[in-house]
Amino acid sequence: MSLQYVQGASLFTHINEVPKQYAYLTQNISTDVIIIGGGVTGSILGYYFSRQNIDCVLLEKSRIAFGSTSITTTLLQYELDSSLRDLEQYTPLENSLKAYKLGLKALDEIDAFINEQGNNCDYEKKDTLLYTSKKEEIAEVEEEYNLRKTHGFSAEFLTASSNPFSFDLKAGLYAMDGGAQLDPYKYTHQLLDVSSQKGLQVFENTEVVKVNYLDHGVEVETTYGYKVKGKIIIVATGYNTQLFTKRNFGVKTTTFNIATKPVTSFGGWPGRVLIRDNSSTYHYFRTTADNRILAGGEDISFVPGIFNEDAALEKYELLEARIKTMFPLIKDIEAEYKYCGAFASTQDNLGFLGKDPKNDKLWYCLGYGANGILFAILGGMMLSKLYLGTFDENLKLFKLDRFDG
Missing domain, CATH: 3.30.9.10 (D-Amino Acid Oxidase, subunit A, domain 2)
Structure with a gap:
């Protein structure tokens, strides 16, 4: 989410000290996966990809967790925004029930992370x-x-x-x-701290202004003229997707x-x-x-x-x-x-996870709806496996072209 979409004094960025400031990009670098967005979604992706030993770089245009992450309530529930019956006009009951069960799976993932890494986010x-x-x-x-x-x-x-x-x-x-609750600002920083120790490179105050799709990969250019080359990019920018697509997702x-x-x-x-x-x-x-x-x-x-x-x-x-x-x-x-x-x-209350149907170097992890963090966790799990060659059938629930036609 662009900062223009946030107004007022948010709780979590005001009651917490900044645990770490990350450098801005000052040289051209190469990686395998470029994650665009340094909020909670990007940090979740960084965690799951780095856990699979995939070389990743995360780029945040402003400050870590100061966009939409700063105003999320992190009231985490497996259920969707609308009732199961109401959702039937947009998607079969079977799909919504599957989404409920995946929500429980994502909640379990948070619990496992806390048990392994410690509770530094008021979980x-x-x-x-x-x-x-x-x-x-x-x-x-x-x-x-x-x-x-x-x-x-x-x-x-x-x-x-x-x-x-x-x-x-x-x-x-x-x-x-x-359900569960936590402090989204602390959670984002905890994820990045763990992931950085596994090799994730994080740069804040590093805005991507141009994307070049190459024959054998992708290259992004930043405000100060430095470039990052990778095999794919994953968009984790919430509602600010204009650089990557003209589509209005939600x-x-x-x-x-x-x-x-x-x-x-x-x-x-x-x-x-x-x-x-x-x-x-x-x-x-x-x-x-x-x-x-x-x-x-x-x-x-x-x-x-x-x-x-x-x-x-x-x-x-x-x-x-x-x-x-x-x-x-x-x-x-x-x-x-x-x-x-x-x-x-969205109509079916689900986000968008997966490859752009027309560009296999452009991937998305957009957790729209009230379950954004849980969808991001599912995205981190399934997209990191997809990068390594394993397709999870549950990705079909979140495919980008499911409303086309």
């Missing part, structure tokens, strides 16, 4: 709650619950009489071990976030589980390691180059008021950080 496993406060949506939530139970997912169905939360809940789907909206000052208790919020409501433009809530509440939602259509500050202030006030209404037992709720940014979604 926590979490149960998740999808709920509605509207009587007319009870049947929809119950149907989602029944579909998940039928297909082997661990879940419970909550009703108003079994509601343990302090907010109005007419129906809820409670998924055990259905529908952009602007989403708003607030983070409160640390609170003294979490009454009415058992387990501090991850929470999402069932609204068409839904709201989501999590807590942080330093006892803040992080809330997001109130999405509006994204208009390039235009930022409406009055509209943003109204959205932040609505989010703060919603938290206070939901959690009356938490008395010291006060928003401290307020920020917003572009968010892209």
